[in-house]
Amino acid sequence: xxANTLKIASEKPYPLxxxxxxxxxxxxxxxxxxxxxxxxxxxxxxxxxxxxIELPKTIKRGNIYSARISGIDNIDKYTSYNYFEDDSFFCNxxxxxxxxxxxxxxxxPDSDIRAKLDNRxxxxxxxxxxxxxxxxxxxxxxxxxxxxxxxxxxxxxxxxSGVAHGHRGTFMGILDKLPYLKELGVTTIELMPAYExxxxxxxxxxxxxxxxxxxxxxxxxxxSNKSAVKPRLNFWGxxxxxxxAPRTSYCADPSDCxxxxxxxxxxxxxxxxxxxxxxxxxxxENESLIIDALRYWxxxxxxxxxxxxxxxxxxxLITKEPLFSDAKIWYDGFDYFDIYGSDExxxxxxxxxxGRFMYNCRRFLKSDDNTASDFMNSMINNGTDHGVINYxxxxxxxxxVDMVSYEHKHNEENGENxxxxxxxxxxxxxxxxxxxRKQSILSLRKKQMKNILTMLFMAQGTPMIFSGDEFGNxxxxxxxxxxxxxxxxxxxxxxxxxxxxxxxxxxxLVKIRKENRIxxxxxxxxxxxxxxxxxxxxxxxxxxxxxxxxxxxxxxxGMLYCGMYDDxxxxxxxxxxxxxxxxxxxxxxxxxxxxxxxxxxxxDTAQEDVKPKEITKELETLPDRSAxxxxxxxxxxxxxxxxxxxxx
Numbered sequence: 001x002x003a004n005t006l007k008i009a010s011e012k013p014y015p016l017x018x019x020x021x022x023x024x025x026x027x028x029x030x031x032x033x034x035x036x037x038x039x040x041x042x043x044x045x046x047x048x049x050x051x052x053i054e055l056p057k058t059i060k061r062g063n064i065y066s067a068r069i070s071g072i073d074n075i076d077k078y079t080s081y082n083y084f085e086d087d088s089f090f091c092n093x094x095x096x097x098x099x100x101x102x103x104x105x106x107x108x109p110d111s112d113i114r115a116k117l118d119n120r121x122x123x124x125x126x127x128x129x130x131x132x133x134x135x136x137x138x139x140x141x142x143x144x145x146x147x148x149x150x151x152x153x154x155x156x157x158x159x160x161s162g163v164a165h166g167h168r169g170t171f172m173g174i175l176d177k178l179p180y181l182k183e184l185g186v187t188t189i190e191l192m193p194a195y196e197x198x199x200x201x202x203x204x205x206x207x208x209x210x211x212x213x214x215x216x217x218x219x220x221x222x223x224s225n226k227s228a229v230k231p232r233l234n235f236w237g238x239x240x241x242x243x244x245a246p247r248t249s250y251c252a253d254p255s256d257c258x259x260x261x262x263x264x265x266x267x268x269x270x271x272x273x274x275x276x277x278x279x280x281x282x283x284x285e286n287e288s289l290i291i292d293a294l295r296y297w298x299x300x301x302x303x304x305x306x307x308x309x310x311x312x313x314x315x316x317l318i319t320k321e322p323l324f325s326d327a328k329i330w331y332d333g334f335d336y337f338d339i340y341g342s343d344e345x346x347x348x349x350x351x352x353x354x355g356r357f358m359y360n361c362r363r364f365l366k367s368d369d370n371t372a373s374d375f376m377n378s379m380i381n382n383g384t385d386h387g388v389i390n391y392x393x394x395x396x397x398x399x400x401v402d403m404v405s406y407e408h409k410h411n412e413e414n415g416e417n418x419x420x421x422x423x424x425x426x427x428x429x430x431x432x433x434x435x436x437r438k439q440s441i442l443s444l445r446k447k448q449m450k451n452i453l454t455m456l457f458m459a460q461g462t463p464m465i466f467s468g469d470e471f472g473n474x475x476x477x478x479x480x481x482x483x484x485x486x487x488x489x490x491x492x493x494x495x496x497x498x499x500x501x502x503x504x505x506x507x508x509l510v511k512i513r514k515e516n517r518i519x520x521x522x523x524x525x526x527x528x529x530x531x532x533x534x535x536x537x538x539x540x541x542x543x544x545x546x547x548x549x550x551x552x553x554x555x556x557x558g559m560l561y562c563g564m565y566d567d568x569x570x571x572x573x574x575x576x577x578x579x580x581x582x583x584x585x586x587x588x589x590x591x592x593x594x595x596x597x598x599x600x601x602x603x604d605t606a607q608e609d610v611k612p613k614e615i616t617k618e619l620e621t622l623p624d625r626s627a628x629x630x631x632x633x634x635x636x637x638x639x640x641x642x643x644x645x646x647x648x
Contacts, residue, residue, distance in 0.1 A: 175263075
């Protein structure tokens with residue numbers, strides 16, 4: 001009887017999706033491949049009555065079926081749906097909210113011969129109501145940014161995070177840590193994939209009668225070999241997913257995932273913090289779906305930008321999209337001439353992750369030969385039409401503390417005979433592989449961590465750290481914990497008290513960087529005296545002032561940043577950053593400054609606590625494997641000191 005009351009009319013084919021319209025009609029726009037019959041099955045909230053509607057080929061345009069279905073009795077009782085092609089049922093790839101993936105690590109079929117899947121799309125109105133009033137995009141320039149990369153679940157899942165049990169591993173857990181992030185100085189949060197997906201690597205997938213996974217079904221629909229197949233997790237989430245839906249397993253309240261994620265973004269914006277989302281697209285992903293998904297997140301969730309990953313991302317189409325002209329877009333490489341022509345953009349929105357910085361700094365840190373020149377070039381690298389994201393640790397590879405504790409990966413727990421992960425880590429364990437109680441080794445490791453953090457925050461470009469590195473969170477030498485939903489993959493907040501000095505040191509570096517514009521310029525430094533002030537904007541030094549040693553055996557470099565090039569602040573000081581990565585103490589020249597200036601040592605990685613003190617010598621002895629920061633500013637007592645010298 002229901003079928004006789006239905007009216008199926010043709011609709012415009014875009015935008016794709018499925019929703020209940022204001023007139024209580026059902027709008028369906030989706031792509032079906034070659035099949036004899038196709039349509040939609042609606043599931044009632046009480047589970048007693050489902051409704052299957054076959055779509056006629058008369059409403060088909062290309063491969064898109066677009067229909068407006070009216071006359072559905074009591075349509076509000078249907079709360080979820082799936083599409084079907086012949087005998088196969090599957091979820092809508094344009095779903096805004098899915099049911100069935102709320103429990104992280106639970107194997108849920110997303111395609112089955114059965115009509116009623118555990119995994120379904122919710123059926124709602126065309127848009128979810130949310131109060132975006134007073135929300136605004138922070139639009140923080142790259143030169144003023146500090147990026148904090150995190151895995152949503154791993155960030156607060158451990159009980160040591162101090163987050164309430166119901167918020168651990170969720171978007172709300174991030175908000176619980178908001179005061180901590182602000183204290184650290186973070187301006188931008190980057191989320192590893194947080195769109196909906198089934199994280200099981202061998203899920204139970206069946207199309208028609210064809211087994212797609214490792215599971216074998218009996219005729220009655222039961223799994224005959226379930227005990228023989230060990231589910232494998234993709235904890236990181238770099239896989240195909242439902243790109244329009246927030247991940248319900250990352251929600252404190254999965255039934256309200258849309259509002260929870262929007263609340264996260266709005267609160268972060270309110271506190272001046274941007275949200276960048278990573279999206280991974282497989283090689284065969286439809287380009288229209290990619291563009292539609294990014295548009296949806298930008299408009300509906302107010303995210304500030306995207307870090308796009310995958311070999312076949314339509315990056316040219318994305319950068320040409322008018323909606324994204326003020327969105328931050330990060331990728332491995334851009335054709336800037338194609339995007340901008342010969343003109344420079346008024347503001348930089350595109351940015352590249354700078355892997356060369358990581359490798360050059362790691363090699364210089366561990367005293368490799370032929371590294372000083374590459375290190376210097378990495379420290380001054382910046383873009384005129386794009387940002388440069390510098391990092392010393394990413395989600396791949398060793399964590400910061402593991403980088404100075406291990407020379408070899410220890411990935412046995414991944415179940416791949418330690419064959420997975422990067423073999424070229426360019427790390428040094430400071431004398432002992434892995435854990436140790438030897439105090440001299442532990443002290444050296446902390447010094448090395450501070451050394452490379454100094455490199456990161458004193459470099460031009462935008463610094464990025466991975467969550468937990470700011471207090472020495474370890475992954476026990478696993479450099480590829482993509483499948484570790486446990487203490488290895490989670491941030492261990494117990495390490496905070498043990499390594500709080502690292503956290504405090506980063507805060508100091510952020511402060512120094514923020515107070516001195518020359519350390520984070522919006523344009524590349526020229527290494528020239530182009531204002532005729534007597535000093536280049538940046539100059540390099542060694543044992544002798546103005547003569548850096550960039551030979552193959554050199555492991556030292558002094559970098560003098562001239563504050564006179566700061567047009568925003570009068571009388572900005574000089575900043576002199578010195579690196580001695582030799583395994584012995586070495587002398588470094590302190591360049592002469594204009595009359596009336598004095599040098600003060602404010603930072604020394606070889607000392608636990610440095611109280612600023614005036615330096616009058618022209619040569620300073622730097623301890624082995626250490627970095628120092630000096631500030632050269634006007635001496636308010638210069639005239640008095642000068643008179644005293646005259647009398648003498």
